[in-house]
Amino acid sequence: xxxxxxxxxxxxxxxxxxxxxxxxxxxxxxxxxxxxxxxxxxxxxxxxxxxxxxxxxxxxxxxxxxxxxxxxxxxxxxxxxxxxxxxxxxxxxx
Amino acid sequence: xxxxxxxxxxxxxxxxxxxxxxxxxxxxxxxxxxxxxxxxxxxxxxxxxxxxxxxxxxxxxxxxxxxxxxxxxxxxxxxxxxxxxxxxxxxxxxxxxxxxxxxxxxxxxxxxxxxxxxxxxxxxxxxxxxxxxxxxxxxxxxxxxxxxxxxxxxxxxxxxxxxxxxxxxxxxxxxxxxxxxxxxxxxxxxxxxxxxxxxxxxxxxxxxxxxxxxxxxxxxxxxxxxxxxxxxxxxxxxxxxxxxxxxxxxxxxxxxxxxxxxxxxxxxxxxxxxxxxxxxxxxxxxxxx
Numbered sequence: 001x002x003x004x005x006x007x008x009x010x011x012x013x014x015x016x017x018x019x020x021x022x023x024x025x026x027x028x029x030x031x032x033x034x035x036x037x038x039x040x041x042x043x044x045x046x047x048x049x050x051x052x053x054x055x056x057x058x059x060x061x062x063x064x065x066x067x068x069x070x071x072x073x074x075x076x077x078x079x080x081x082x083x084x085x086x087x088x089x090x091x092x093x094x
Numbered sequence: 095x096x097x098x099x100x101x102x103x104x105x106x107x108x109x110x111x112x113x114x115x116x117x118x119x120x121x122x123x124x125x126x127x128x129x130x131x132x133x134x135x136x137x138x139x140x141x142x143x144x145x146x147x148x149x150x151x152x153x154x155x156x157x158x159x160x161x162x163x164x165x166x167x168x169x170x171x172x173x174x175x176x177x178x179x180x181x182x183x184x185x186x187x188x189x190x191x192x193x194x195x196x197x198x199x200x201x202x203x204x205x206x207x208x209x210x211x212x213x214x215x216x217x218x219x220x221x222x223x224x225x226x227x228x229x230x231x232x233x234x235x236x237x238x239x240x241x242x243x244x245x246x247x248x249x250x251x252x253x254x255x256x257x258x259x260x261x262x263x264x265x266x267x268x269x270x271x272x273x274x275x276x277x278x279x280x281x282x283x284x285x286x287x288x289x290x291x292x293x294x295x296x297x298x299x300x301x302x303x304x305x306x307x308x309x310x311x312x313x314x315x316x317x318x319x320x321x322x323x324x325x326x327x328x329x330x331x332x333x334x335x336x337x338x339x340x341x342x343x344x345x346x347x348x349x350x351x352x353x354x355x356x357x358x359x360x361x362x363x364x365x366x367x368x369x370x371x372x373x374x375x376x377x378x379x380x381x382x383x
Contacts, residue, residue, distance in 0.1 A: 010269065015348055023346045026271035040210040041296045042252040044272045071352065078261040080270065081347035 002091040005031040009060055011052055013082040016068060018052040024080055025049075031092045052084045060086040102191045107179070108324040109187035111333055114364065117188070118357055119340050121258030122289040128180045129239075129284040136171035137241035138283070141307040144168070145202050156199035165200035165309060172309055175239060175286075184288055185313060187323035188235050192316040196234075203249065203297060203306040210249070211296040212268040216312065231320075231363045233258075234291035235313045242283045248306050249298030250279045251287075256344025257294035259353050267294055275344060321366035328365040337361070 012024035025048055027039045049055035052062060066083035109117075117123045144154045144165060154164040166172055175181065176195075185193060216236060244250035254276050278298060279287050289295070291312070300306045327333060337358065342350045359369060 012270075012273075012347055014346070022274075024270055024273040026269060037208050039271045040208075040299055041213055041271050042210060042249075042276055042278065042298050045276075047274075069348070077259060077349040077352055079266065080273075081349075 003094050004089045005092050007031060007088050007090055009086040011084045012080040016082055020051060022047040022049060022051055031090050055086055060088050062086050103183045103186045105324050107183040109184060110324045111327045114323050115333055115336055118361055119343050120255045121293040122253060122287055124287040126281055126285050128286055129175050133171055133175055134241045134284040137169060140169040140171055141241060144200060145305055150202045154200050162197040166198045188288060189313055189315040190317035190319055190322040194314045194316060196312050196314050198311040201308040203300045205303045207300040210299045213270050213294050213296050215262055215264050215292055215294055231360055236289045236291060237311045238287040239309045240285045244280055246278050246280045247301040249300045251308060252276055252278050252296050252298050254294040258290035258292040320363050325365045
């Protein structure tokens, strides 16, 4: 049996609805060897999945979601909100 | 060595309200026509002479204490670029008279560079996390000057328009890779971009078999940054409409209401107007929000 490695996909959505549009995405691929180039900043201009629901329909499993953003006056705006972590396992050559 | 700017540019040559309003929305303003071609060609020659097979030569390698202005001191042409009257007018519009260049650096990216820089904000980050005593609306300016053509595939600096309104520290945003609205500062030789210090940015991969250069200076203000550009028409219906039309500009994950109000407050500060009272607490009294 081939060994299995984890791929992590981080999606940020326009709102807390898992069907709302993707506005940021990052892929961290545990199946790539150490000397391979992972996803780079500015490498893509088309979203890989329209939403979290779209990614789920393509086999990704959601395993973490950010808390609902706290929008009190003191916090202002900072990091991107509506962050979802997804994973899938892929086989690699042993 | 700090490079102090003491001359005062006449107000008619300063940025106007349309240009400054664009800067407030985007966090940067770019120009293609400030630098004569022959000057950019001279800078490019100096840049090419600053790298060899081992990378940048020691004389231009930046160090915060030992070499904070290596290329600037080495290249008369790059000094001439940043002393052009039109360049100085933009700097004075954003920073006021007497601003200081804290440091500068020639960024050199080798041919066919496959890895990009991570998203980051240069030292300091957003104003809320700055030291006590720093005015909340104070900001530094980073200039990015490209002496040669930098098409998209050559990977000129990537910026996220509007991100200067977010409170983060330098490397806090490194998790992100691709973000809707991200923009490479591609353009022809001579392009110069003036960026708010809190703008998210990163150097990009270089798919072309040539060195890519970007020369940066970080400038600090020495006066309150209000009423220092050509503020005529700051409260006109046209400007109010501009802000209303851009209320949702660069909104990514639901921040637009808060950001629009903050922009309105900043705009009034920049223009030398008092803050408006907001007895309703709805944040709707700015007129620009």
